[in-house]
Amino acid sequence: MKDFPLDEQIAICEQSIQAIDPDENKWYEWIQKAADYGNAFLKSTRSDNAWQPYDINATHPPFSLQNHPENMDAILGECAQWIDHTGLNPASGGHLGYIPGGGLPAAAVGDLLAALTNRYAGVSFANPGAVALEHFLIDWMRREFQLPESAGGTLTSGGSIANLIAVVTARDAAGVHPEEWSKVVIYGSEHMHHCIHKALRIAGLGHSIWRMVPLDDEYRIRPQALQDMIRDDHASGLKPIMIIASAGTTDTGAIDPLNEIASIARHYQLWFHIDAAYGGFFYLLPDSRKKMAGLELADSLVVDPHKGLFLPYGTGAVLVRDVRHLHESHYYIANYMQDAHNAGLGLSPADLSPELTRHFRGLRMYFALRLAGLDHIKSLLRHKLLLTAYFYNALDDLGMEKGPVPDLSVCIYRIPGPPIDANDKNEKLLQSLHADGRVFVSSTTIQDTVWLRLAVLSFRTEKKHIDTLLDMLRTYIPLITAEASDS
Ligand SMILES: *Cc1c(COP(=O)(O)O)cnc(C)c1O
Numbered sequence: 001m002k003d004f005p006l007d008e009q010i011a012i013c014e015q016s017i018q019a020i021d022p023d024e025n026k027w028y029e030w031i032q033k034a035a036d037y038g039n040a041f042l043k044s045t046r047s048d049n050a051w052q053p054y055d056i057n058a059t060h061p062p063f064s065l066q067n068h069p070e071n072m073d074a075i076l077g078e079c080a081q082w083i084d085h086t087g088l089n090p091a092s093g094g095h096l097g098y099i100p101g102g103g104l105p106a107a108a109v110g111d112l113l114a115a116l117t118n119r120y121a122g123v124s125f126a127n128p129g130a131v132a133l134e135h136f137l138i139d140w141m142r143r144e145f146q147l148p149e150s151a152g153g154t155l156t157s158g159g160s161i162a163n164l165i166a167v168v169t170a171r172d173a174a175g176v177h178p179e180e181w182s183k184v185v186i187y188g189s190e191h192m193h194h195c196i197h198k199a200l201r202i203a204g205l206g207h208s209i210w211r212m213v214p215l216d217d218e219y220r221i222r223p224q225a226l227q228d229m230i231r232d233d234h235a236s237g238l239k240p241i242m243i244i245a246s247a248g249t250t251d252t253g254a255i256d257p258l259n260e261i262a263s264i265a266r267h268y269q270l271w272f273h274i275d276a277a278y279g280g281f282f283y284l285l286p287d288s289r290k291k292m293a294g295l296e297l298a299d300s301l302v303v304d305p306h307k308g309l310f311l312p313y314g315t316g317a318v319l320v321r322d323v324r325h326l327h328e329s330h331y332y333i334a335n336y337m338q339d340a341h342n343a344g345l346g347l348s349p350a351d352l353s354p355e356l357t358r359h360f361r362g363l364r365m366y367f368a369l370r371l372a373g374l375d376h377i378k379s380l381l382r383h384k385l386l387l388t389a390y391f392y393n394a395l396d397d398l399g400m401e402k403g404p405v406p407d408l409s410v411c412i413y414r415i416p417g418p419p420i421d422a423n424d425k426n427e428k429l430l431q432s433l434h435a436d437g438r439v440f441v442s443s444t445t446i447q448d449t450v451w452l453r454l455a456v457l458s459f460r461t462e463k464k465h466i467d468t469l470l471d472m473l474r475t476y477i478p479l480i481t482a483e484a485s486d487s
Helices: 006-020 024-047 072-083 105-117 128-144 159-173 178-183 194-202 223-235 258-268 280-284 286-291 323-330 335-341 361-372 374-398 419-436 463-486
Strands: 152-156 184-189 209-213 239-246 271-276 300-303 316-320 410-414 442-446 449-455
Touching (some): 024 105, 128 152, 128 316, 152 159, 152 323, 159 271, 159 316, 178 184, 209 223, 223 239, 223 258, 316 323, 361 374, 374 463, 419 449
Parallel strands (some): 271 300
Antiparallel strands (some): 152 316, 300 316, 410 449
């Protein structure tokens, strides 16, 4: 090449632009193929199992990269064979484990267009419209969660990063002198999500004092115990900074007594963080809102639209009561960003999050909510509560031990008996359910006791999926209890 004149070298390289930038026909062909694939997938979510067992030793996907452009068929074929029919299908209505959501197809259209147009939603200067859309969505949540106008936030990749942002903000707002870090105390429950422990560690609070507040019989923080701990810690010269509560724990869906915890936080001037990644959007329903009273008192609040708004993975959110604290922890100044800083357009997502360039997440959320309408979203959230109550009632006929009456749409249950022999039976039951795979449930261990867990939050989950689970339980429980008494 180096013997060619510069112009010719440039022209040769430029042929590559045309080669990878599709013309109208190519674009339609790609979209058509992807749409056909999507149609087949959507159809399969109505009939396929929620869990497809695989042999981990036989899983060697032949992924490859070639030097030449390839046809889409080969890639779609690999997706079908190695990705979309293996293990857990989170898009299935039969996904009743962990915390489902489903993934509204309308959001995929928003994602497609966000990727195609590649609009910059990090700073207002680059695209005031894209940033305004993200602000609008944050503000919609702020109003729904009844936070004051001083509140602001940002869309994140999920609940873990949202919790990390909140923890960092709380840490900075506490204004702890570096020498005092070992005296810092943080309070939360044993049932707090593990991502917050991760966040505390990442935020440099791993060596601070972590107080696990005792829980009541329904796995909620006991306010009196919390208050006693804080009082004692103050008396012994420690530096309490933050209380972390959950509005819907992952284990049991329990809602901590938020109002009472908020009063304690106020009284001792502690930051009040609420992790509502799972339960948050039930607040849109008046009945659940009563159970979550106090959510609106959070200094920082995490919700996960990819759970409670049924969006695809990759959408979380954090809201901070006084957005200035969020800004204080996440602003930046860089000379190469001076055009953006000087535009005077107010706060941008990049001022409120560790991210600069990021996926334009707002578009998927906007497409999904507009194309669905809020009434259907709320009706389906209610539907999940009803299905959970239906399942909880049906457990009586199965001779299962039931956990607390569900606050939301998670419930725990087990083959009864002392953990020493019942744990094994419950684990076997879970294995049988997985091997069957029609619907998928998960398990948890609470104080050395194994429980099976139902979590209903996929928008596609119908009563028939719960009936299938009940059917499966009716089949496998007698087999397992008989097997145990034989041996
Ligand atoms: C799911 C969940 C998280 C973590 O959120 P990701 O979106 O998975 O990162 C945190 N807290 C609770 C209560 C959750 O349910």
